[in-house]
Amino acid sequence: MRHLSLIPFAGMMLLSSAEAVDYKEEIRPILNKKCFKCHTGPKAKGGLRMDSADDFAKRIGGDDPLIIPGDPGKSILSIKAGLPASDGEAMPPPPARERGAEPMTAAELTLVRQWITEGAKLEPGDTTAAPSAPAPGAAPMVAELHDWSNTGGGSLKASFVAMNGANVTLRKEDGTQFDYPLVNLSAESQALAKKLAGQ
């Protein structure tokens, strides 16, 4: 099996818009992968600690906001994350990009912007932007990842979300969720989807 052709999957990628974006499941993994390297712990760059829910919440709305709930176009965090490497204000900073720090993909940025549009809640149902800190030592919830392959020989790691008519809804490790036609999956993956759906 070839492990390079993600294009047939990527081409089908659709963000599910019916459900609100979930911070822990969808946004935190993106920040973790693209931003935590420099924005965690007491020495966080720019004083921006994304790993501590309390610290991060202070920069959502309030006096000195990096995120303005409802307005990704005015939120410094989403603006910086969307700037091209040619812009000195971009995040990750351009020199770090030259050393391999990757910016958010367009799909990741879209999801982050959608989360901000929806109010930048750190907890489901949270309306105050003042979430409680996670329980000490609590392990992040990670859905089980499976290997999926399609008829074109492409493969992808993703967790199963649901069967959705003739499509299967999958979620990648970075939190992006998309529908994929069952018939385009390999026989093995079709069987896996049916099994996980309890069919």
Ligand code: HEC
């Ligand atoms: C390689 C290290 C590095 C990475 C990775 C990185 N940053 Fe930064 N970030 C910095 C530094 C250094 C500063 C402080 C200087 C500045 O503001 O330009 C900063 C500052 C910021 C600020 C401004 C903080 C303030 O109080 O004004 C924001 C917002 C920000 N980063 C967002 C992000 C986001 C979003 C990501 C992930 C896409 C990210 N950063 C990834 C190094 C990094």
